[in-house]
Amino acid sequence: YKSRDIERRSLDVDSLKRSFLEWLVYSVGKDARAATRRDWFHTVALAVRDRVVDRWMDTTRSYYHEDxxxxxxxxxxxxxxRLLTNSLSNLGIMDECRQALDRLGLSMDDVVDSEPxxxxxxxxxxxxxxxxxxxxxxxxxxxxxxxxxxxxxxxxxxxxxxxxxxxxxxxxxxxxxxxxxxxxxxxxxxxxxxxxxxxxxxxxxxxxxxxxxxxxxxxxxxxxxxxxxxxxxxxxxxxxxxxxxxxxxxxxxxxxxxxxxxxxxxxxxxxxxxxxxxxxxxxxxxxxxxxxxxxxxxxxxxxxxxxxxxxxxxxxxxxxxxxxxxxxxxxxxxxxxxxxxxxxxxxxxxxxxxxxxxxxxxxTLLPEALEAWPVRMVERILPRHMQIIYEINAKFLTRSKAKAAGDNARLSHLSLIDERGDRRVRMGNLAFLGSHKVNGVSALHTELMKETVFADFHAEFPDRITNKTNGITPRRWLKQANPALSELISSRIGEGWISDLGQIAALKEKADDVVFREEFRRAKRKNKKRLAAYIARQTGEEVQIDSIFDVQVKRMHEYKRQLLNVLHTVALYNEMRDNPTVSWVPVTKIFAGKAAPSYHMAKLIIKLINDVAKVVNHDPSVHDNLKVVYLPNYNVTAAEIIIPAADISEQISTAGMEASGTGNMKLALNGALTIGTLDGANVEIREQVGADNIFIFGLTAEEVNDLRANGGFNPREVIASNPALKRALDMIATGAFSPDDRNRYQPILQALTDGGDHFLVTADFADYCRAQDAAMQLYRDSEEWTRKAIINTASMGWFSSDRTVNEYATEIWDVHPVKPTHDG
Ligand code: 26Q
CATH class of the missing domain: 3.40.50.2000 (Glycogen Phosphorylase B;)
Structure with missing residues (x-):
């Protein structure tokens, strides 16, 4: 019988089991008969937390002692x-915990699913x-x-x-x-x-x-x-x-x-x-x-x-x-x-x-997203800070080169105060001025920062802006979310990739290994089954495991162009109906994402997707070759189920508008092929995976910029010259998907026509459809598809957030690892 505090740290199955029973009774206050799943979650979390506390204090103490x-x-x-799986996995006691729960007649999945x-x-x-x-x-x-x-x-x-x-x-x-x-x-x-x-x-x-x-x-x-x-x-x-x-x-x-x-x-x-x-x-x-x-x-x-x-x-x-x-x-x-x-x-x-x-x-570079607080509000709420901001501004503007050159336009851009209309404090300028380094989150985004919002600051401080391309943690986004693929990978190249994702490049040669490809497909299939069950539970819709799981999951935004994806969906639906004898590759279009509550256009696009889903999913003439689902309440937990099951990753923002994206990295790491624009980190994903292993389409950021600078384009002409696009829009306009309210989608049509199509949905439509077709054709060749999927997974090493954080640590923070001493 171990002493209590040793028991609390022990990681073996028996100790875990005893801890669970003790916590259940003495902290949750239930016995095993009365305990609900949620009680068990709290019990397990508290017992796991015990295993963390000593090392936590050791870590904090080490930082303190080393100053x-x-x-x-x-x-x-x-x-x-959620934190339970994360803690268990990082502590390396996932199996022990599962067994301990097993011995108590409990399912680990049920316990895990009880965590908010x-x-x-x-x-x-x-x-x-x-x-x-x-x-x-x-x-x-x-x-x-x-x-x-x-x-x-x-x-x-x-x-x-x-x-x-x-x-x-x-x-x-x-x-x-x-x-x-x-x-x-x-x-x-x-x-x-x-x-x-x-x-x-x-x-x-x-x-x-x-x-x-x-x-x-x-x-x-x-x-x-x-x-x-x-x-x-x-x-x-x-x-x-x-x-x-x-x-x-x-x-x-x-x-x-x-x-x-x-x-x-x-x-x-x-x-x-x-x-x-x-x-x-x-x-x-x-x-x-x-x-x-x-x-x-x-x-x-x-x-x-x-x-x-x-x-x-x-x-x-x-x-x-x-x-x-x-x-x-x-x-x-x-x-x-x-x-x-x-x-x-x-x-x-x-x-x-x-x-x-x-x-x-x-x-972000979106002007509507740049924080600018009214001076009158700042001086009322934080009067001393307003004084300090004025002082910073006065000292800076007095010394700036623009002043010497008498360049008033530049001076007014550099000012912490936007003097147009009601005066506002530009928080971006304050942050820039008060920092020794300012970074963007992808190579393209950082270059655009230098050319647009911070052009004048960049001229003034040419060494301040630096790029730190985003990354994702391979622990949560591969090891925990995708055990099937993780175990396959570790069986071939060992576990080093978990803390050094660069090692995953060793899988590249496995793309040519027919057995590995088969096992890679089996892992994907397992994840697709899991997602199909989730879809059925959440939406009541049955989807085909063998269909292409085409996934667009992210916040709902016009610049992210979920609308482009629905328009392609409608066009595909029409093609399938027109050509019923063709052997279509079945496609499941999967959407998820929240709209800001006050963002009416984004909410209307959600409704459109759901309306299209209702029509398409129940039309027998497409023979189940097309399904559309919108999964509710997208969050980290949903992402962990959806992402490992994706075949296609939709990264289709208007070029120049998505700062980086990180879902793009998660999906590619899990073996999805990207259909995307040359925006944000997609550019760097293409560099890593190679142009043959990604479907790039659409205008580049530079082309978008030129197009807008030269007075835009005429979406009506584009629509008139593309029958598939015209037909899709006509159907939406005439209520084919909203027979109960035929005018429902007027605001969308308006934005795409008279509104000037600010996000260039119509301009990119044809090339997007070409990329979609290419993907569908490739999917027929399952060996070739798998080869590319494996290369995607194997090429994502650089997108580990470990790499990103190390760049920050050495180039911005100057912080170094500290090894905690665990002396008990
Ligand atoms: C600002 C003021 C008042 C209320 C809310 C906000 C607010 C809150 C959240 C403004 C912006 C955000 C979030 C922005 C965001 O998530 N941006 C994304 O950041 C990712 C990580 O760098 C990038 O990959 C994405 O491209 C970028 O859109």
């Missing part, structure tokens, strides 16, 4: 998904942050994630009559076994009030922020288990708490109720994740969220730094702060304020430290 330089990844989103999906993010940007956490921990890098513990994650999507309806995502409803509340880690965050000028002890002008309202930020920590379980990093999320300053001692009921109301209002700060993923919404609460978590994080970072240091001179050698987009960019002004107002530094010193500490990642 290691840490990197702080500030992000309003961490789209981490932590959807604290919208899409790519949030998932990237989660992949980076995994990669930092897996490589022993001292990395911390800082964000908000939203009570409600990204809304749950359901369909009513084919329309998207949003429901609250209550992921914390039954408690969260992974998090540790830290009620003692509490920082005040101020809002409103005014700035008072005074003379400091040496008679210098100084400022204090007074009469402000305060909210407390309370920490919740989640351990981030690295692969192999050696390093366990921390994700620290802030939750808003009212201060106790609220005076409840009033004598009348009205005043009392008002005090309670105030308390509730201040706790709204961490209530909900904003569901807009590309349009800036300008909501005051959003701005307050940004400041709330940024301020708390910076206070925490400075507190940790001051444990070892008495001056701030070394801060840039001990802390690197990465801004995940401009959402935490107010941190530039906040660090200045903390250093100057609270710690008495002089402006120049504070600015030097700030710039050397911060770096900024840009994720």
């Amino acid at each position: 290691a330089k840490r990197v702080y990844y500030l992000s309003l989103e961490f789209l981490i998904g 999906d932590a959807a604290l993010g919208n899409g790519g940007l949030g998932r990237l942050a989660a992949c980076f956490l995994d990669s930092m921990a897996s490589q022993g890098l001292p990395g911390y994630g800082y964000g908000i513990r939203y009570e409600f994650g990204l809304f749950e999507q359901r369909f009513e009559n084919g329309w998207q309806v949003e429901h609250p995502e209550q992921w914390l409803q039954f408690g969260n076994p992974w998090e540790f509340a830290r009620p003692e880690v509490l920082y005040p965050v101020q809002f409103y009030g005014r700035v008072e000028e005074f003379r400091d002890s040496v008679g210098e002008r100084a400022y204090r922020w007074v009469d402000s309202e305060r909210v407390l930020a309370m920490a919740y920590d989640t351990p981030v288990v690295g692969y192999g379980g050696d390093t366990i990093n921390t994700l620290r999320l802030w939750s808003a708490r009212a201060t106790s300053d609220f005076n409840f001692g009033h004598f009348n009921e009205g005043a009392y109720m008002k005090a309670v109301e105030q308390k509730i209002l201040s706790e709204n700060l961490s209530r909900v994740l904003y569901p807009n993923d590309a349009t800036e919404i300008g909501k005051e609460l959003r701005f307050k969220q940004e400041y709330f978590f940024t301020s708390a994080s910076l206070q925490d970072i400075l507190r940790r730094y001051l444990q070892h240091h008495t001056s701030f001179d070394n801060l840039p050698n001990k802390a690197a702060i990465q801004l995940n987009d401009t959402h935490p960019a107010i941190g530039i002004a906040e660090l200045m304020r903390l250093l100057i107002d609270q710690h008495g530094l002089r402006w120049e010193k504070a600015w030097e430290i700030t710039q050397a500490t911060f770096a900024y990642t840009n994720h």
Whole structure:
């Protein structure tokens, strides 16, 4: 009989089983007879968490003792998904856990499926942050994630009559076994009030922020288990708490109720994740969220730094702060304020430290997505910060080369304030100026940054912009999500690829091995069966395993052009009906993705896909050769089922508009062939897999740019000259898919015609259909298809987020791995 604390760390089947029973009774408070699946999930999670805690404290202690330089990844989103399989897999105790549950008569799958999906993010940007956490921990890098513990994650999507309806995502409803509340880690965050000028002890002008309202930020920590379980990093999320300053001692009921109301209002700060993923919404609460978590994080970072240091001179050698987009960019002004107002530094010193500490990642060039907060709002909510921003701006503009040249247009582009109309603070410019490095997320995107939004800054600071092409973690996106393929790969090349994805290139030669190809197909088929069952469960639709699984899964957006895909679907449907004797390759078009609740066009396109599905799926004349499904509530968990089953990956954004994409990498890694434009990281995927193993179509970013610069094009002419396109659009226009409301799709037709077809759907249609046809023909040759699929998987080594994070670590952060000492 082992002592309790040894038992808690033991990884063998018997110890796990005993731990489960103990946790079930003494923490969940049930016996095995009464326990529900959810109880078992909590039980298992708590027992697994035990196996993490000691190593977690060892890791934290090692960083502390070495006074290691840490990197702080500030992000309003961490789209981490479920953690049970992730923890088990990274600890290497998946089989042991399965067996322990087996002995208790429980199914591991049921337990795993009882975990809610932590959807604290919208899409790519949030998932990237989660992949980076995994990669930092897996490589022993001292990395911390800082964000908000939203009570409600990204809304749950359901369909009513084919329309998207949003429901609250209550992921914390039954408690969260992974998090540790830290009620003692509490920082005040101020809002409103005014700035008072005074003379400091040496008679210098100084400022204090007074009469402000305060909210407390309370920490919740989640351990981030690295692969192999050696390093366990921390994700620290802030939750808003009212201060106790609220005076409840009033004598009348009205005043009392008002005090309670105030308390509730201040706790709204961490209530909900904003569901807009590309349009800036300008909501005051959003701005307050940004400041709330940024301020708390910076206070925490400075507190940790001051444990070892008495001056701030070394801060840039001990802390690197990465801004995940401009959402935490107010941190530039906040660090200045903390250093100057609270710690008495002089402006120049504070600015030097700030710039050397911060770096900024840009994720979009879309003008409507660039954050620009009204000056009047910023000065009301953060009066001291507004002053600091003005000061940064004045000092910069005075020194800028544009000033010397008398170039006013350039000066106005460089300004932190957009003076057109109601004056606004340009958060991108603030982030750029306050950082020593600014990066884009793919080679193309970074070049476009230099040529467009940041052209003038690039001229001023030619060494600041750098590229860091995105990546994905092979642990979650291959090992965990696709056990069938992972085991096949490991059986041939060993397990080295899991922590060094470059090794997967060794599979390239296996593309010529007929036995390997057969086994590769078998793995894909297994995943397609699993997805087919999921589709049946979610939509009631039966799909053919032998059909091409053509997958477009991502947020719903006009620039991502799901519309192009539906138009091809309708054209294919017509061709199949016109030529019933042809032996068609069966196709299943699979869509999934959420639309921002206020994005009417995106919601209308969802409805169109569902309407097309209803007609196509029930038309006997296509003999089940075409099926269309829209899976509801796309999230990380759904992605883990869909992606391993895909044959085709749709990456069809208007060239120049998708910063990088990361779903493109996940799908190719899992052996899907890409049909895509030369946009974002697709360009680099083509370089890696070779032009013969990807279907590229459409206008290039440069062609798109030229076309728009030369007054656009005439979509009506394009439509008139393409009978298949014309017919598809006519059907949509005349209600073939919406007999109950024949005018339903007028806004779509309008956008494609009089609207000028801003996203060039009609312009790329013909070439897209050509690429689709080529793919369908290739699919008939199953050996050739498999060969290309294998080459795709084998060529994705470079897209590991381990590679990406290492580039950040050496070229931006200057942080190094720390080996934790586990001395018990
Ligand atoms: C901003 C202001 C107010 C409210 C919301 C927002 C907001 C929130 C989320 C704006 C943008 C986002 C998310 C953007 C995003 O996910 N971008 C994607 O980032 C990926 C990782 O770099 C890229 O691969 C994608 O190309 C890019 O679209």
